[in-house]
Amino acid sequence: MEERECAYEKLEETEEKAELLRNRFRLSVIGIADAEAKKQGLEIAESVVACISDLAFKFTELLANDVWLFAQHAGRKSINMEDVILSAHRNEHLLGLLRSFSHDLKGKEPKAEKKRKRPLKEDDTRVVS
Amino acid sequence: MENTFDSDLIYSIFKLAWSRKTPEKSKEAEPIDTEVARASKKNRSTTANSNALTVSCELLRIFVTEAVERAAIIAEAEGNGKIEATHLERILPQLLLDF
Numbered sequence: 001m002e003e004r005e006c007a008y009e010k011l012e013e014t015e016e017k018a019e020l021l022r023n024r025f026r027l028s029v030i031g032i033a034d035a036e037a038k039k040q041g042l043e044i045a046e047s048v049v050a051c052i053s054d055l056a057f058k059f060t061e062l063l064a065n066d067v068w069l070f071a072q073h074a075g076r077k078s079i080n081m082e083d084v085i086l087s088a089h090r091n092e093h094l095l096g097l098l099r100s101f102s103h104d105l106k107g108k109e110p111k112a113e114k115k116r117k118r119p120l121k122e123d124d125t126r127v128v129s
Numbered sequence: 130m131e132n133t134f135d136s137d138l139i140y141s142i143f144k145l146a147w148s149r150k151t152p153e154k155s156k157e158a159e160p161i162d163t164e165v166a167r168a169s170k171k172n173r174s175t176t177a178n179s180n181a182l183t184v185s186c187e188l189l190r191i192f193v194t195e196a197v198e199r200a201a202i203i204a205e206a207e208g209n210g211k212i213e214a215t216h217l218e219r220i221l222p223q224l225l226l227d228f
Contacts, residue, residue: 014145021142025134029193032132036194040201043211051217052196056189059228060139063185064146068175079177084184091227094191101187105180
């Protein structure tokens with residue numbers, strides 16, 4: 001009996017959490033959709049934005065499962081950029097967009113990493129000495 | 130990039146979806162202490178690197194902008210100044226096939 005109550009409580013807790021995340025997600029979608037509609041010189045009905053937000057949220061959950069399976073299949077426990085790109089494999093244009101986006105990210109990264117690594121090494125030597 | 134998603138938000142949604150997928154494991158590791166529970170969650174759950182999350186945010190941003198853009202094309206063709214639900218309805222099947 002106690003186990004069941006525990007399970008119910010946990011379910012409620014995760015539902016509350018999901019609701020909170022859904023609301024935060026909706027806020028981001030409203031920002032993006034409004035900006036995009038303004039760019040097109042059009043207004044956008046609130047119901048449409050709400051609908052897009054729900055769709056995008058479901059899409060996110062599907063994406064989460066996809067990338068998780070991809071990573072598992074590759075024998076990894078952490079999600080890679082490649083997993084996310086692979087999830088868009090059915091649409092060549094989308095694949096291209098994400099590839100170029102990830103290339104831009106990689107281009108920015110090495111400099112930042114070098115800056116981070118140096119102080120870390122100094123810290124290491126301090127600990128050793 | 131003006132408007133995009135917060136990668137922390139996306140990460141927590143991912144984690145929620147993953148925790149739903151593995152409910153059996155969570156039953157085993159369900160100590161009374163909440164702090165211990167949090168630690169065990171961290172240990173077993175999958176992680177994502179920050180670049181992967183940034184790319185996911187971009188993918189979702191593209192999804193939303195694409196939906197609005199396509200609906201806008203239909204609205205403009207109808208000479209309507211506002212994007213209504215009927216416009217979204219018309220582009221929805223192809224949009225879902227494309228993502």
